[in-house]
Amino acid sequence: MTRPQIPGQIELVFDVPELGDVLRAELTTHVLPGWQSMGACRSVADDTWFPDPADTMSKAAALDRCGFCPVRRSCLAHALATGEEYGVWGGTTELQRDVLVRDLVDGADVVDALDGATLLPEFLWRQAS
Ligand code: SF4
Numbered sequence: 066m067t068r069p070q071i072p073g074q075i076e077l078v079f080d081v082p083e084l085g086d087v088l089r090a091e092l093t094t095h096v097l098p099g100w101q102s103m104g105a106c107r108s109v110a111d112d113t114w115f116p117d118p119a120d121t122m123s124k125a126a127a128l129d130r131c132g133f134c135p136v137r138r139s140c141l142a143h144a145l146a147t148g149e150e151y152g153v154w155g156g157t158t159e160l161q162r163d164v165l166v167r168d169l170v171d172g173a174d175v176v177d178a179l180d181g182a183t184l185l186p187e188f189l190w191r192q193a194s
Pocket of ligand 1: 101103105106107114131132134135136137138153155156
């Protein structure tokens with residue numbers, strides 16, 4: 066998979082492997098039932114969490130909102146388990162989830178991956194995106 070290039074950013078191109086059934090099942094165990102109804106985005110009816118790839122301001126706004134979301138971990142685990150390719154999920158961008166998928170396929174621990182993605186200060190993720 067190749068992500069669209071954002072003007073002014075270095076293009077990162079790498080193959081994103083598929084998560085196997087075992088990893089998907091393990092990720093699903095970290096998804097709280099009914100998490101969608103508790104999300105900070107539940108009452109927002111616009112495209113805030115699905116900004117244009119080049120719209121870094123809107124993407125940053127969505128990531129900021131996710132930072133205060135009580136079900137961020139469930140949201141991210143769901144997005145990874147179901148292979149959500151577009152939008153901001155669990156406080157991560159498409160590219161950040163690609164990196165997480167590659168880490169998981171390469172043997173990273175699921176708990177460590179979810180902790181790292183949801184507990185790190187937002188600015189560290191921004192630097193990596
Ligand atoms: S983490 Fe972000 S995208 Fe997921 S439910 Fe919360 S606010 Fe919505």
